[in-house]
Amino acid sequence: MKSISQEDYIKRIYKMQSGNKSSVASGSLAIELGVSKAAVTDMTRKLAKEGLINYQSYKGSFLTRKGERKALDIIRRHRLWELFLVEALNLNWAEVHDEAENLEHYTSEFLINRIDKYLNFPEFDPHGDPIPDKNGKLPKTRKRxxxxxxxxxxxxxxxxxxxxxxxxxxxxxxxxxxxxxxxxxxxxxxxxxxxxxxxxxxxxxxxxxxxxxxxxxxxxxx
Amino acid sequence: MKSISQEDYIKRIYKMQSGNKSSVASGSLAIELGVSKAAVTDMTRKLAKEGLINYQSYKGSFLTRKGERKALDIIRRHRLWELFLVEALNLNWAEVHDEAENLEHYTSEFLINRIDKYLNFPEFDPHGDPIPDKNGKLPKTRKRxxxxxxxxxxxxxxxxxxxxxxxxxxxxxxxxxxxxxxxxxxxxxxxxxxxxxxxxxxxxxxxxxxxxxxxxxxxxxx
DNA sequence: TAAATAAATTAAGTATGCTTAACTTATCGG
DNA sequence: CCGATAAGTTAAGCATACTTAATTTATTTA
CATH class of the missing domain: 2.30.30.90 (Ferrous iron transport protein A (FeoA))
Known part of the structure; x- marks a missing residue:
């Protein structure tokens, strides 16, 4: 059973992790997602049970490899949708984020790969953010x-x-x-x-x- | 609060109505939507409370004008998405229905209007089904x-x-x-x-x- | 190191949208 | 017109994803 909420949690954890590498505190996750801490406790337990994160009471969470794979997949969808809406429909970058935020959850593997192909398999979006490929691999980046x-x-x-x-x-x-x-x-x-x-x-x-x-x-x- | 289930009910009622014009029986709605009759009783009551359908116990339902407007809006999204995926991404018509079924629920007014514009405000999709315009108006059709x-x-x-x-x-x-x-x-x-x-x-x-x-x-x- | 404080968890409750099983209406045939 | 049957509703229950309030754990600091 696919869950949009779960995808949002996973994505957020990924982004918060990649900042400072350590595990993510329930409290800050709650703030970022705009939900109560209790909700986070609930959900992190579920995610842990599904093997997507490592979670210990009072210790915070971090993604497992499986969770990271999933996060990259969601980010892939998001960035490809953004780029596609800009390229195909001429939307501005400012207009595109919120749309992608919705669409990313409802796009089949098949469709996102066609969008990828349409865009000629781009490695970076116009913010310079890397786009994971269909195997979840990120392109190499230089020191910035x-x-x-x-x-x-x-x-x-x-x-x-x-x-x-x-x-x-x-x-x-x-x-x-x-x-x-x-x-x-x-x-x-x-x-x-x-x-x-x-x-x-x-x-x-x-x-x-x-x-x-x-x-x-x-x-x-x- | 927007509800995908509600949108699916509304759309289904619209399609079943436009066939034979009369009111739609709970039982057949249940079959079409693949849910239990009890679920339909529940939901139709909610839809009635929101003024989207007329519903009386044991009598079936039909859309109010407000409900019909909503149905047309959802159908608009669906058909424009289908057409867009075919035109922009070169998908086949056989591949496109299921994708649109998801995307139609998560597309802002703004985005669907841009897609409409991209397609040059089409009146019919390649099945010949009419596409409601942004005001919910259907194009005229001849006798078929x-x-x-x-x-x-x-x-x-x-x-x-x-x-x-x-x-x-x-x-x-x-x-x-x-x-x-x-x-x-x-x-x-x-x-x-x-x-x-x-x-x-x-x-x-x-x-x-x-x-x-x-x-x-x-x-x-x- | 113990008390204060901050962070997280548990408990109880809500809304949505379902399910099955039992019961109620409606209708149709004899 | 009455009883069988089909159609619909009610009741109880489940899963998800939340909420607030109370409680527990961890950390800090005096």
Whole structure:
């Protein structure tokens, strides 16, 4: 019996884990999911019984390999749906998250694989978040640093945009910044910590607040 | 609070009504939905309380205007999703029904309108079933007769394919038959009641069994 | 180290949407 | 018009996924 709630728990645990690697406290899970702690106790016991998480009273939970596999599957659905809605229907990135949040639970293996194929098996979405493949494998990623912490004169590639709340991806798109775009740091302005950079001969200044949200990896010519 | 079960009941009642216009018996609803009669009694009472159906003990149910509006909305979602999956992802008609059955419940007004726009506001799906518009209005339809009951020599347009179980639409597509296609009846063969017809200079024979499933309306040159 | 406090669990209860079994209505045939 | 039968309803119960309130466990700090 498939359960949407279970999928939401699993996904949340995965995301909270991958932050600091340790086990996830029931209390913070409750807050993230917007339910009571009692509900979490209930559900974590069920998930443990199904072998999706390890859970001990008063100790918190973390995913088993089986649970992680499941989490990756849900994330795959989510990111492919997002990308598909943007590509096929021209929705904005800001509009797409909530739709995917629903659709991800009701998409057959068959359908999501067709969407994957339509998109030509993408490895990253426009936030730079990796998309697990149909076997739950994540693409390799390089070391990433915030644009606000780069050194002048070096070349970088944009590889992630942290866009939890706003429609930042849509905004950056307008100034020419997207995943895979190459850029050179000209300088960091002492005054307000903003960053001046060059993209295809064009010079752009980004505020510190935005530069913090853009992650890049160093471009070494091989 | 939105309920998927409720939506399924409403949709089913709509479809059973539109057949013979009268009220729908609890027993047959139960069979169609694959639940117990007791479950139907329960749910119909709830639907009545919400003003979606008229229901009296031992008398059956029929939709109120509010319920009908809701039914049309769900059918709209279903048919647009089907069409979209076929058009955008190249799925076959046989593959598409079950997916739409899930997705229809989890699609925002916003998204379904974008899908509608993508498809250029279609009035009929490839079965010839009408697609309600965003105000719940159905497109006008002409009188339809089965291809197996047409008279020789006359011209017709295909306007519906009854394809409850199989992938008939996909099959007919291969021989050149689809919604809106014009054809002339050459003759009905006494032998097996098959129908010989002409589509764009090409002659085709359809078995009685298939001809029964294809609905056409007479083509009068105006 | 023991008391205070924070975190988690248990207990009891709710709503939804089902089930089966027993009972009630309605209707149809003789 | 009355009894058999079919159709529908009631009653009790189950699973899921929650809630609040009371209680227990763990941790911190004085």
């Amino acid at each position: 640093i915030q644009l606000s912490k780069t050194k002048s004169g070096k070349d970088f590639v944009v590889c992630r945009v942290d866009d939890k709340n706003a429609g930042l991806v849509d905004y950056l798109g307008k100034v020419g910044i997207g995943i895979g775009v190459k850029l050179k740091i000209i300088e960091r302005l002492e005054f307000d910590n903003s960053v001046m950079l060059k993209i295809k001969k064009k010079e752009i200044v980004l505020s510190e607040k935005i530069a913090e949200k853009v992650f890049v990896s160093e471009l070494k010519d091989e | 007769i089965q291809l197996s009951k047409t008279k020789s020599g006359k011209d017709f347009v295909v306007c519906r394919v009854d394809d409850k179980n199989a992938g008939l639409v996909d099959y007919l597509g291969k021989v050149g038959i689809g919604i809106g296609v014009k054809l002339k009846i050459i003759e009905r063969l006494e032998f097996d009641n098959s129908v010989m017809l002409k589509i764009k200079k090409k002659e085709i024979v359809l078995s009685e069994k298939i001809a029964e499933k294809v609905f056409v309306s007479e083509l009068k040159d105006e």
